[in-house]
Amino acid sequence: MKNSNNIYRMDGIGKVFKFTLTQTFKNKGYRFSYILMIAMMCFMGPISMLSASASEKAILESDPLKEENELKTIYVQNDTPVSFAKEDPFELKDTAFEKAVVSNVESIPTLTDTEIGLIISEGGEGYLISSIISDDSGITSLQLDELTKHIHKCFESNRQIYAGISDEQMELLTNGISTGKVYSLEDYLSIDSNRVPASRITVYSTVYSIIVMILVSLTVSYVITTVMEEKTSKLVENLLVSVRPLALVMGKIFAMMVYVTSMLVLGGLGSAVSTSIVSVFNKSEAAAEYTLHVDFSALFGLSPWKILILFVSLVLTYLMYSILAGILGSACTKAEDVGPSVMIINILSIAGYISGMAFPSIDNPVLDKITCIIPFISSYVGPVYFVLGRVPFWVYLIGLALQIATIIFLFRLCAKVYRKLIVNDSKRLKFSEILMLSRQEAGNV
Amino acid sequence: MGLSVKDLSKKYGEKTVVDHISFEMEKPGVYALLGTNGAGKTTSIRMILDMLDKDSGEVLWNGKPLSFDTCNIGYLAEERGLYQKYPLMDQIMYFGELRGGNRDELEKKIKYWSGRLKLDEYLYPEVKTLPNGRKSKVKPKSPDQLSKGNQQKIQFLIAMLSDPELLVLDEPFSGLDPVNTDILKDVVREQIDAGKYIIMSSHQMAVVEEFCTDITILSRSKAIVKGNLNEIKKNYGRVNLELKCEQDISSYINALGIQTVSVKEFEYHLKVTGEEQANALLKNLVTAGIPIVRFDLSELSLHEIFVKEVGADEEQQ
Numbered sequence: 001m002k003n004s005n006n007i008y009r010m011d012g013i014g015k016v017f018k019f020t021l022t023q024t025f026k027n028k029g030y031r032f033s034y035i036l037m038i039a040m041m042c043f044m045g046p047i048s049m050l051s052a053s054a055s056e057k058a059i060l061e062s063d064p065l066k067e068e069n070e071l072k073t074i075y076v077q078n079d080t081p082v083s084f085a086k087e088d089p090f091e092l093k094d095t096a097f098e099k100a101v102v103s104n105v106e107s108i109p110t111l112t113d114t115e116i117g118l119i120i121s122e123g124g125e126g127y128l129i130s131s132i133i134s135d136d137s138g139i140t141s142l143q144l145d146e147l148t149k150h151i152h153k154c155f156e157s158n159r160q161i162y163a164g165i166s167d168e169q170m171e172l173l174t175n176g177i178s179t180g181k182v183y184s185l186e187d188y189l190s191i192d193s194n195r196v197p198a199s200r201i202t203v204y205s206t207v208y209s210i211i212v213m214i215l216v217s218l219t220v221s222y223v224i225t226t227v228m229e230e231k232t233s234k235l236v237e238n239l240l241v242s243v244r245p246l247a248l249v250m251g252k253i254f255a256m257m258v259y260v261t262s263m264l265v266l267g268g269l270g271s272a273v274s275t276s277i278v279s280v281f282n283k284s285e286a287a288a289e290y291t292l293h294v295d296f297s298a299l300f301g302l303s304p305w306k307i308l309i310l311f312v313s314l315v316l317t318y319l320m321y322s323i324l325a326g327i328l329g330s331a332c333t334k335a336e337d338v339g340p341s342v343m344i345i346n347i348l349s350i351a352g353y354i355s356g357m358a359f360p361s362i363d364n365p366v367l368d369k370i371t372c373i374i375p376f377i378s379s380y381v382g383p384v385y386f387v388l389g390r391v392p393f394w395v396y397l398i399g400l401a402l403q404i405a406t407i408i409f410l411f412r413l414c415a416k417v418y419r420k421l422i423v424n425d426s427k428r429l430k431f432s433e434i435l436m437l438s439r440q441e442a443g444n445v
Numbered sequence: 446m447g448l449s450v451k452d453l454s455k456k457y458g459e460k461t462v463v464d465h466i467s468f469e470m471e472k473p474g475v476y477a478l479l480g481t482n483g484a485g486k487t488t489s490i491r492m493i494l495d496m497l498d499k500d501s502g503e504v505l506w507n508g509k510p511l512s513f514d515t516c517n518i519g520y521l522a523e524e525r526g527l528y529q530k531y532p533l534m535d536q537i538m539y540f541g542e543l544r545g546g547n548r549d550e551l552e553k554k555i556k557y558w559s560g561r562l563k564l565d566e567y568l569y570p571e572v573k574t575l576p577n578g579r580k581s582k583v584k585p586k587s588p589d590q591l592s593k594g595n596q597q598k599i600q601f602l603i604a605m606l607s608d609p610e611l612l613v614l615d616e617p618f619s620g621l622d623p624v625n626t627d628i629l630k631d632v633v634r635e636q637i638d639a640g641k642y643i644i645m646s647s648h649q650m651a652v653v654e655e656f657c658t659d660i661t662i663l664s665r666s667k668a669i670v671k672g673n674l675n676e677i678k679k680n681y682g683r684v685n686l687e688l689k690c691e692q693d694i695s696s697y698i699n700a701l702g703i704q705t706v707s708v709k710e711f712e713y714h715l716k717v718t719g720e721e722q723a724n725a726l727l728k729n730l731v732t733a734g735i736p737i738v739r740f741d742l743s744e745l746s747l748h749e750i751f752v753k754e755v756g757a758d759e760e761q762q
């Protein structure tokens with residue numbers, strides 16, 4: 001026969017999970033927020049992309065006197081040896097300036113309000129592209145910026161052709177050089193040779209931190225509210241003669257984790273699909289730039305086991321915060337207690353998030369190691385640092401071990417105190433009081 | 446065998462809330478836990494059901510520690526409640542499944558108990574015929590639309606779903622109207638006849654007296670009276686005398702020093718010291734040729750025993 005005094009038994013967890021999840025989806029409020037969140041995420045990508053294109057368009061169409069002041073002629077005075085193609089020398093076709101006529105001149109003539117002069121010259125520090133307009137020109141400075149940017153790109157590729165340099169040779173010459181400090185040869189050898197630059201790590205770490213923070217902040221209030229439901233419904237006692245306390249709380253926690261995860265996964269997939277669809281129809285430069293902006297090429301180059309590490313770390317982090325939310329939720333006695341409990345977890349989560357955003361750019365090996373080890377912060381930075389080769393495996397392993405130890409601690413604490421907390425209806429207990437309560441059981445957590 | 450509660454104690458800080466309480470239920474029947482507010486009844490029940498840690502003592506069911514692994518327990522808690530947002534049928538099914546029932550069996554049991562407790566209208570959609578002849582289903586009420594009494598009946602239904610061997614009813618009749626009280630009483634009687642063990646806590650002495658065979662009266666966390674109800678009553682003797690005559694008999698009553706509790710139109714409620722005093726009064730009345738309509742000498746009621754014992758205990762303090 002099973003030991004009925006075993007507080008870690010979880011018989012019935014499946015039934016609690018199923019009931020909680022089913023009822024969550026049956027509830028109009030939860031269903032509405034689920035659909036709303038997914039819809040918002042689906043629209044977010046296309047809206048951002050379209051707004052980027054729209055502002056680009058608005059810039060080009062902002063001149064109310066567009067018809068009269070439309071750019072008609074671009075005079076080019078090229079004082080450099082770099083030559084351009086005779087037909088469409090600045091590749092203006094399919095741009096906002098395609099109607100303009102390019103005229104190569106020895107020197108820029110007197111300009112009318114629909115003409116621009118461009119002087120490409122060699123200076124002391126390199127090449128210089130100067131744009132000239134008439135005093136009464138209707139061409140806006142924004143339009144002028146767009147044009148010079150385009151000419152700049154065009155000049156870039158032409159001078160490469162002129163110098164007879166291939167793309168590979170160009171990359172060899174222009175790849176950036178950075179410096180870094182490593183405190184031991186062992187550390188150096190353990191660092192991945194394909195080290196990703198600090199700026200890129202900051203981007204990945206920020207994105208990872210945002211994902212974790214969204215997961216945590218959304219789940220925390222759901223978990224706390226759901227765990228408190230037993231108290232508000234006054235059904236605790238009936239439940240405690242039907243199901244193990246740990247099964248009750250963990251079933252509810254897992255149900256809420258699945259609810260939030262499925263919401264974010266569906267929202268994320270929806271966003272990816274909708275953004276792709278919109279990008280097919282939206283060929284603007286801004287849209288292309290928007291797509292390029294989210295460059296996760298380094299992540300695609302990861303080995304499957306590193307992707308697994310990222311995934312496992314994410315799940316563990318999520319579990320750690322959710323169990324903590326479950327404990328704090330069962331210590332609440334009334335609706336007003338939810339706020340302070342949510343705040344405690346959000347503070348921890350924000351600390352991790354800020355670390356994930358700020359620390360990667362500092363690029364200090366000692367700081368890297370410390371942040372990868374401290375629980376709650378390590379969960380935001382550790383996995384990204386490791387998979388992108390910023391810290392050696394052993395550092396990540398220590399951080400992971402400490403994180404697992406924290407989860408085990410919280411799990412045991414939950415098993416020890418949940419039954420007591422859930423029948424307590426006097427006042428909200430602080431975390432220190434919860435720890436005291438656990439010590440009243442035989443043995444400490 | 447049966448239920449054995451040994452030496453239960455509980456302290457909150459320095460305050461003792463349950464002080465070494467023990468009792469046995471060797472055979473099926475109703476055991477009553479009685480006491481004033483805050484005497485420790487609910488705390489004792491929570492310890493018996495292993496919801497609260499005991500500072501000392503043990504609770505055995507057929508020689509093994511009582512838990513829902515070793516005993517099929519049905520429990521009606523003192524605090525009434527239901528999940529306010531979830532459909533009633535889903536909640537009942539959830540509790541039934543947690544207790545190991547399968548859906549088909551549970552549906553039959555819910556149907557039975559719903560009829561028995563007059564809860565059909567709250568659990569099953571009502572089919573109404575519209576003026577155009579079409580039939581329409583009206584959703585049953587949601588939990589937050591139910592009265593406290595009906596919520597209590599739903600909780601009782603949940604307690605009965607697993608066909609429990611041990612039924613623990615904490616204040617089962619409080620908040621029920623007379624019609625529903627009778628419905629619940631009938632069910633309790635059925636359960637007694639079916640050989641179930643029932644622990645009942647209540648303030649309504651008359652109702653408890655109707656069912657229970659054994660009692661414990663708690664006062665300020667201690668058991669002050671404990672045992673078989675009939676035995677307890679016997680110990681107090683037959684001291685309640687209900688007497689009805691057709692004329693004033695005050696002089697005869699006073700002559701023997703008998704205490705008068707109440708008088709209404711020659712109908713006397715007297716407190717005698719015992720059978721001897723009652724017989725002496727009867728003899729005097731017969732000798733005097735006074736016609737007697739009713740002469741009823743009875744034991745103390747549970748209510749009187751409770752008030753007497755708890756009052757004495759409080760006076761001692």
